[in-house]
Amino acid sequence: MKMNTDTAATAVVLPAAERLQKQGKLSLLWQEMKRNRVSYLFLAPFLILFTLFTIVPVVTSVVLSFTYYNILEAPKFIGLSNYRLLFVDDDIFLKAIGVTLKFAFITGPVGYIMAFLLAWLISQIPQKYRFFYTLCYYTPSITSATAMSVVWLYLFAGDRKGLLNYFAAKLGVIDEPYLFLQNINSIVPVIIIVSLWMSMGVGFLAFLAGLQNVPKDLYEAGEIDGIKYRWQQLIYITVPSVKPQLLFGAVLQVVSSLTIFDVSVQLVGLPSPLYAGHTILTHLFDYAFIKFEMGYAAAIAVVLFGMMIGLNRLIFKWLGRD
Missing domain, CATH: 1.20.5 (Single alpha-helices involved in coiled-coils or other helix-helix interfaces)
Structure with missing residues (x-):
């Protein structure tokens, strides 16, 4: 007891x-x-804007994803119906996931490595020439997809006036024009090529800034310790010194590779032939701004958000240990 x-x-x-x-x-x-009230006062503008334009929209999307909402009527709670429809009955969405992941696993690592290597090469040339090369590689990323698509549409046009078809016919490689933007086997490679061309964005500039701020003393100490070649400097000194920039660039690359939209729509249209270039963001745009099924679109947005969070956690695990 x-x-x-x-x-x-x-x-x-x-x-x-x-x-x-x-x-x-x-x-x-x-x-x-x-x-520390003064510090919190300085942080207040950012916290207010971050709450209003990031946290509130995310929470609203999660709530709307459990409803049927067509803008004209009040949201009606339907539970997990949107998610069940997404993963069980919506074959186009499942195909969009496959296309998006294919983009992410190709354009993500390749664009990331290209940005870092180009930034490293530019950092090796004299200071007076760096601005010119930086501008050349950075300009495509700040040019609108509409403007860039004009050039690429001319390059990949499916008639004899298309640049690639014209030279291939002149060389006798083909007898009739190849439909680059209508053939389901070439749509994804074309979009990947254009996306890589436009991938030298903020991450590229972050890499360049980080590389230029690596202390010269480290390279001198490396030479004393026996480092003779540039690739040894890159592996043992440069890469460990720019880990914060590598992490920042990786996060940006993941977000950009999962949100491919403008390039696909401008090159192959919406919808693309047999949905060969249909991405998750394209599917979201279709349901949100063409069909006005906002509840279903919110469910797509939540799935995309979850994919980004998961990949970013992996990146932090690999690059954010320090």
Whole structure:
């Protein structure tokens, strides 16, 4: 009987102790905020904007994903129906996932490595020439997809006036024009090529800035320790010194590779032939702004958001250990 009484008393005391501990932590947090109130005031504009334009839209999308919402009527709760439809009955969405992952696993690593290597090569040339090369590689990323598509549409046009078809016919490689943007076997490779051409964006500039700020003393110390070749400097000195920039560039590359939209729509249209170039973001745009099924579109957005979070966690695990 005494044992039961002690057990009951312990069961009552433990929650009380946990509540006191939580209250103590909240009290310490409030005191810390009061002591550093000037810092929190400086952070307030960003926190307010971040809450309004990031946290609130994400929470709203999650809530709407469990509803049927067509803009004209009030949202109606339907539970997991949108997600069940996505993964069981929507064959086009499943195909869009495959196309998007194919883009991500090709354009992501390849674009990432290309950006870093080009930034490293530019950092090796004299200072007065760096701006010219940086501008040449960075310009495609800030040019609109519509403007860039004009050039690429001319290059891959499916008639004899298309640049590739013209030279291939002149050389006797083909007898009739090849339909680069209508053939389902060539649509994905073409979009990947154009996406890689436009992938030298902010991550590329971050790599370049990080490489230019690596202390020269490290290279001198490396020479004393026996490092003779540039590739040895790159592996043992440069890469460890720019890990923050590598992490930043990797996150940007993951986001851009999973959100391919403009290039696909401008080159092969919406929808693309047999949905060969249909990505998750294209599917979302179709349901949100053409069919106005906002609840279903929100479910697609939540799935895409989850994929980004998962890949970014892997990147932080690999590159963010320090």
